[in-house]
Amino acid sequence: MAGSGTDGRLGEEFFTPGSSSFTEFLAAHRPGLLPTRPLLPDGVRAAPDAFPHGTTVLALTCRDGVLIAGDRRATAGNLIAQRDLEKVHPADDHTALAFAGTVGLALDMVKLYQVELTHFEKVEGTPMTLGAKATRLAAMIRQNLGQAMQGLAVVPLLAGYDHTAPDGARGRIFGYDAAGGLYEKRHFHAEGSGSPYARGALKKLFRPDLSRREAALAALHALYDAADDDSATGGPDLGRRIFPIVAVITEEGFDRLTEAETEELSRVMVEQRDRRPDGPVAAP
Numbered sequence: 150m151a152g153s154g155t156d157g158r159l160g161e162e163f164f165t166p167g168s169s170s171f172t173e174f175l176a177a178h179r180p181g182l183l184p185t186r187p188l189l190p191d192g193v194r195a196a197p198d199a200f201p202h203g204t205t206v207l208a209l210t211c212r213d214g215v216l217i218a219g220d221r222r223a224t225a226g227n228l229i230a231q232r233d234l235e236k237v238h239p240a241d242d243h244t245a246l247a248f249a250g251t252v253g254l255a256l257d258m259v260k261l262y263q264v265e266l267t268h269f270e271k272v273e274g275t276p277m278t279l280g281a282k283a284t285r286l287a288a289m290i291r292q293n294l295g296q297a298m299q300g301l302a303v304v305p306l307l308a309g310y311d312h313t314a315p316d317g318a319r320g321r322i323f324g325y326d327a328a329g330g331l332y333e334k335r336h337f338h339a340e341g342s343g344s345p346y347a348r349g350a351l352k353k354l355f356r357p358d359l360s361r362r363e364a365a366l367a368a369l370h371a372l373y374d375a376a377d378d379d380s381a382t383g384g385p386d387l388g389r390r391i392f393p394i395v396a397v398i399t400e401e402g403f404d405r406l407t408e409a410e411t412e413e414l415s416r417v418m419v420e421q422r423d424r425r426p427d428g429p430v431a432a433p
Contacts, residue, residue, distance in 0.1 A: 169268070169269045169272040169273050170265065170268075170269065170285070172261065172265055172285075172288075172289060172292075198225050198226020198227070198228070200225065200251050200252070200253060200301065201223040201224065201225045201230035201231060201234075201251075201252040201253070202223060202224055202225070202249075202250060202251060202252065202381065203219075203222070203223045203234055203236050203248060203249055203250065203252050203255065203341070204220070204222070204224075204249045204340075204341025204342045204343050204344070204375075204379070204381050204382050205219065205220050205249065205339060205340070205341035205342065205343035205344055205347055205372060205375045205376075205379065205381075205382045206218070206219035206220075206236050206237065206247035206248065206249055206306050206339065206340050206341055207219070207247075207306070207337065207338065207339035207340075207344070207347050207348075207351065207368060207371055207372070208247070208306055208308040208322045208334075208337065208338055208339075209322075209336060209337035209338075209351055209355055209359070209364055209367065209368060210320035210321075210322065210336055210337070210357070210359075211320065211359045211360065211361060211363070211364035211397070212357075212358050212359060212360055212361070212364075213320075213361060213397070213399040213400070214310045214319060214320040214397060214398050214399035214400065215308045215309065215310060215320030215321065215322060215397070215398050216308075216361070216364045216365060216368055216395065216396070216397045216398075217237055217245045217247050217306070217308040217395075217396050217397075217398070218237065218247075218365075218368040218369070218372065218393050218394060218395040218396070219235075219236035219237045219247045219372075219393060219394050220236070220343070220372050220375070220376065220382050220383045220384070220393050221233050221234050221235070221236075221383050221386075221391050221392075221393060221394070222234065222381065222382060222383030223252050224380075224381045229383075230252075231252075232383065232386065232389065232391055233391050234252065235394055236248055236249070236255075236394065237394040237395075237396055237405075238259050238263075239263075239396070239403040239405075240259075240262055240263055240266055240282070240307070240309075241263070241266045241267070241270075241276065241282075241403075242402040242403060243279075243309055243310045243312075243398055243402055243403065244266070244279065244282055244307065244308070244309035244310075244398070244403075245307075245308050245309065245396055245398055245403055246259055246262060246286075246305055246306070246307055247305065247306045247308075247340075248303060248304065248305045248306070248340075249303075249304050249305075249306075249340045249341030249342070249344075250301075250302045250303040250304045250327075250341075251296075251301045251302060251303055254293065254296065254301055254303050255303045255305070258289060258290075258293070258303055258305070259305075261289065262285075262286060262289060265285060265289070266282060266285075269285075278311075278313070279309045279310075279311040279313075279321055280311075282307070282309065283307055283309075283323040283331055283333070284331065286305065286307055286323075286325070286331075287325060287329045287330070287331040288329065289329075290303065290304075290305065290325050290327070290328075290329040291328060291329030292329075293327075294327070294328055294329065297327040297328070302327040303327075304325060304326070304327055304340050304341075305325055305340075306322070306323070306324060306325075306338065306339075306340045307322070307323040307324075307325075308320070308321070308322050308323075308398060309321055309398060310398045310399060310400060310402075312400070317357070319400075320398070321333065322334040322335075322336075322337070322338050324338045324340065336355055336357070337351040337352075337355050339351065339371065339375075341375075341381075341382070342379050342381045342382065343372075343375025343376065343378070343379035343381065343382035344375070346371075346374045346375045346377070346378045346379060347371040347372060347374060347375040348371075349374065350367075350370055350371035350373075350374040350375075350428065351367065351368075351371045352431075353429075353430065353431035354367040354370060354371070354429060354431070355367065356432060361397050362414070364397070365395050365397075365406065365410075365411075365414050366414055366417065366418055368393070368395060369385070369393060369395070369414055369415055369418045370418055370421075370428050370429065372384065372393050373385070373418060373419075373422065373428070374428060385415040385418070385419065387415070387416070387419065390408075390412065392408065392411040392412050392415045393411060393415070394411070395410075395411055395414075
């Protein structure tokens, strides 16, 4: 344990006032525990197919908040490394995180970010604002820049419900680049190799007043379009009963759709594609 003495007692650093950031605490006392520690020697770049990569993830605002979704496929070069990867995770009660990029590093970053938010709330006695959560994640991504330059990039997507925002604008979406650049996105956004096709689909399907069900169907259509043109993105697998992860964040908090709900919506979407292979058209 970080800072534990040989007698099992906590070290002095645990009782010394300092930053409310758990990441900064680790960096000061146990930097080797951070997922941003160097994995490869300087000048060495990872082979493109050496580690599993995950795509595609997306988010869009809806009537009651914001929806976030992701396909389930991870690839290593031309191989499907995993068919049922979960790329969408709750960060806290009103914030969710999805990722594209190097799977192992991304999963570690998700866990560290969850601890970061919990640690801050315990130390400060109040949760971070949504804007502060977005900024804190940007700093964590920036710490991974060295690995990103070696081909081990992680590009997350953050979505949350902001109680302080005006009505109708409480669902917020934040995108990032591999260097930690932070960009708030209006209405919808997607990351990963299939993201251009997913964003194209969302551009024609998005409406500000989408219900939860309508937003989920729009997300599934967008992921279907991404899988149709990007081999690294997996569509709904009806035979194996593997379907995208879909979650909605509202005033009540994070709510992941059940497997039964995502299966029913996926089958509805596939039936719609049987009738119209190119997908639904934009509303007039």
